[in-house]
Amino acid sequence: MIEVRGLHKRFGGHTALRDVDLDVARGEVVVVIGPSGSGKSTLCRCLNRLETPDAGTVRIDGEELPEEGRALARLRADVGMVFQSFNLFQHKTVLQNLTLAPTRVRGLPRDEAERDARELLGRVGIGTQADKLPAQLSGGQQQRAAIARALAMRPKAMLFDEPTSALDPEMVGEVLDVMTDLARDGMTMVVVTHEMGFARQVADRVVFMADGEVVETGTPSAFFDSPATDRARDFLAKVLSH
Amino acid sequence: MNVITDHLSEFGHGLLLTAELTLLSLAGALVAGTVVASMRVSPVRVLRAAGMAYVEVLQNVPLLVWLVLAVFGLPEIGLMTGLFTTSVVVISLYQGAYTAEAVRSGINAVPAGQGEAARALGLTFTQSLRLVVLPQGLRTVVQPLGNIAIMTLMNTAMAAAVGVVELTAAANRVNLAEATPIWIFVTAGLAYMALSGLFGLVTGALERKWAILR
Numbered sequence: 001m002i003e004v005r006g007l008h009k010r011f012g013g014h015t016a017l018r019d020v021d022l023d024v025a026r027g028e029v030v031v032v033i034g035p036s037g038s039g040k041s042t043l044c045r046c047l048n049r050l051e052t053p054d055a056g057t058v059r060i061d062g063e064e065l066p067e068e069g070r071a072l073a074r075l076r077a078d079v080g081m082v083f084q085s086f087n088l089f090q091h092k093t094v095l096q097n098l099t100l101a102p103t104r105v106r107g108l109p110r111d112e113a114e115r116d117a118r119e120l121l122g123r124v125g126i127g128t129q130a131d132k133l134p135a136q137l138s139g140g141q142q143q144r145a146a147i148a149r150a151l152a153m154r155p156k157a158m159l160f161d162e163p164t165s166a167l168d169p170e171m172v173g174e175v176l177d178v179m180t181d182l183a184r185d186g187m188t189m190v191v192v193t194h195e196m197g198f199a200r201q202v203a204d205r206v207v208f209m210a211d212g213e214v215v216e217t218g219t220p221s222a223f224f225d226s227p228a229t230d231r232a233r234d235f236l237a238k239v240l241s242h
Numbered sequence: 243m244n245v246i247t248d249h250l251s252e253f254g255h256g257l258l259l260t261a262e263l264t265l266l267s268l269a270g271a272l273v274a275g276t277v278v279a280s281m282r283v284s285p286v287r288v289l290r291a292a293g294m295a296y297v298e299v300l301q302n303v304p305l306l307v308w309l310v311l312a313v314f315g316l317p318e319i320g321l322m323t324g325l326f327t328t329s330v331v332v333i334s335l336y337q338g339a340y341t342a343e344a345v346r347s348g349i350n351a352v353p354a355g356q357g358e359a360a361r362a363l364g365l366t367f368t369q370s371l372r373l374v375v376l377p378q379g380l381r382t383v384v385q386p387l388g389n390i391a392i393m394t395l396m397n398t399a400m401a402a403a404v405g406v407v408e409l410t411a412a413a414n415r416v417n418l419a420e421a422t423p424i425w426i427f428v429t430a431g432l433a434y435m436a437l438s439g440l441f442g443l444v445t446g447a448l449e450r451k452w453a454i455l456r
Contacts, residue, residue, distance in 0.1 A: 050358050068285055070366060077364025087359035090454050091378050100373060101363035135455035146359075153363060 001026045001157055001188050002047060007056035009042055009212075016042040017053070018212040024157070029189045031199040031220075034209035035235060040192045041084075043209070044161045047190060048079045061156060077105050080150030084162040086142040088134035094121065094145050095130040098152045106153070113152070120148040124178050140171030144178055157188040164195055196239060200224055208232045246429050249416045256412025257433050263330060263398040263408055264437070268391055270334025275341025276380075280371055282346050293342070300339035305400050308332050313404045329401040337394045344386040348379030381452040388445030392438045409433060 002024040009017040016039045024030050032040045045051040047058055049065050049072060058065045060079060066072050089097050098117035102108040108116075121127045124144040126137070134142055143163055150158060160179065164172045176198050183189055183202050193199065199206055199220055206223040208216040208231070216223065216232045224240075227233045246253070281293030300308075312332045316323060323331075352375050360370030380387075402411035413430040417423050 048362055050362060068367070073361070073364050073366045076362055079362075081359075081362040083355055083359060085353075085355050087353075087355035089356060089359070089374050089378075090456055091381070101360075101365060104369055104373065105364040133455050149363070 001028070001061060002190065003057075003059040003062075004043075004047070005057050005059075007043070007046060007058070008054045009039075009046060009051060010054055015212050017046070020056070020209075020212070020214055022207065022214065024188060024190055026188055027186045028204045029183045029187075029191065029202055030205050030207055031203035032190065032192045032207045032209060033194070033196070033199055033235075034215075038209040039212040040209045041161050042212075044159050044190060044192045047159055048076050048081055050081075073105070077101070077153055078156045080147075080153060080155035080158040082143070082146050082150055082158065082160045082163045084165050086134070086139070086146045086166070088142055088146055088149070090134055093131050093133060094126070094137070097134065097145060098149050101149075102152050117148070117152055120151055121145070124148045125174070138171060139167045140174045143167065143171075143175045147175075147178055147182075151182075157190070158182065160189065160191040160193065162192050162194070164193065194239070196224070208235070210235070245416065245420045245422050245425055249420075252412045252416055253409070253429065253433070256407060256409035256430075257437075259326075259407065259412075260395070260398050260409040260434075261437065263326070263333065263401060263406070264391075264395045266330045267333040267337060267398065268394050270330065271337035271341045271390070271394060272387075274335055274338025275345050276376065278338060278342035279345035279349060280376070282342065283349050283371070285367060297339045297342055300336055305333070305336050305397055306403055308336055309400055309404045325401075325405045329398075329404065329406050333394065333397060333401070337390060337397065340390050340393070341387065344383045344390060345376075345379065347386070348381075348383035349375055350379075351382045352378045378454060381454055384445060384449040384452060388441060388449075391441045391445070395434065395438055395441065 002022070004020060004022040007017050007020040020043060022043070032043065034040050042051055046053045049058070060075055063075060065075060089100065092100065095114065095117055098120060099110065099113040102113040102116065103110055118127065118130060121130050124147055126141050126144055129137055129141060129145070134145065137145065163179070164175050167175065172195070176195060179191070179198070180202050203220045206218060206220050207214055208223065210231050216227060216229050223232065224236065227236055278293045278296050281289040284290060309329060309332050312328050313325065316328060356378065357370050357375050360374040361367070365373065398408055399410040401408055402414065407415065409430055413426050417426045420426065
């Protein structure tokens with residue numbers, strides 16, 4: 001489904017990604033973890049070319065991501081993305097946030113798009129908030145709306161870039177619940193997160209990154225119970241000690 | 243005071259023409275400014291360069307020079323447009339350069355994540371600009387655009403120099419007959435102030451109406 005080969009990305013003198021390979025099978029949930037600055041967000045953003053890699057290839061469903069332009073837009077339409085800061089369109093209602101892309105990109109009739117949107121909002125538990133502006137919602141509700149907005153395009157895969165890092169602690173659970181349901185339904189997912197509990201319970205595979213490289217990858221039980229590298233052991237000791 | 247009441251119709255016609263010049267030029271400036279600002283933030287280098295060249299060239303030559311150049315230059319290349327039309331086009335393009343800079347600062351004030359979210363959904367750059375970034379950017383620069391509107395109103399007086407009988411030219415004509423410049427130009431000045439006061443009120447109302455909840 002997603003195939004990454006030899007990805008390199010530099011920001012000025014800093015190398016954010018160094019020769020990264022990654023394969024995500026259809027229906028697989030891959031959770032990317034690692035310390036801050038390890039390149040996991042950059043990797044996630046390269047997967048739909050919001051960040052342009054300096055070298056390497058990304059293939060989605062066998063098709064290589066093109067340079068800017070219409071072809072890239074078409075491929076992006078098939079890959080949903082959820083951001084740390086929600087990024088809901090502030091000047092549109094929640095419902096309009098969900099219908100914008102389906103009507104403008106897919107050419108869906110407005111009433112059909114609105115029916116889909118209301119159903120999705122119900123599915124993520126905010127059906128009554130459809131006509132509010134994003135700023136009138138709590139952080140957890142905004143993030144669930146953002147997930148619904150991505151799902152409204154009926155994507156083949158979903159990318160989550162630290163979806164719970166900007167949330168108050170009591171709202172993390174409601175967002176993780178929606179993501180867990182999505183995983184159970186068989187969605188292909190790449191999740192960058194610091195939520196170790198989610199990684200352990202929902203991931204099919206954990207990818208551990210440090211200093212722009214994939215250091216270790218394995219099943220959650222293997223990775224959390226018996227990490228193979230010192231870097232991973234060191235990281236886990238710090239995040240799991242309390 | 244008789245000089246004013248005796249020439250009410252001249253003042254009236256002048257004021258009407260000033261209002262027409264201003265509104266048409268403003269509409270033109272808004273269109274030109276939005277297009278040029280969009281070019282200046284586009285991923286295409288040629289468009290960015292062209293947008294920047296437009297702003298630099300238009301802003302760095304006085305409006306009066308542009309007006310005179312257009313009035314005498316356009317017939318040379320076979321374009322016979324009326325003085326009013328020529329003035330509207332020139333003022334639109336000139337004010338468009340200032341509008342472009344205001345709109346561009348509005349675009350830059352929209353968080354980058356808004357455009358990223360739009361593109362991640364499959365919208366093209368143009369779509370994300372038109373549907374997501376510009377509507378938010380324009381709302382944040384209502385106040386500077388209001389200032390540009392007032393500046394446009396004041397600049398329509400330049401059209402007097404190329405034969406458009408707007409408010410300033412009308413006042414000048416009345417003065418040639420009556421030779422009481424103080425009263426006549428104080429009256430014209432008050433009319434300009436009334437119009438710009440109106441713009442101020444409209445700007446304030448629009449700003450409150452379009453404020454974005456963040």
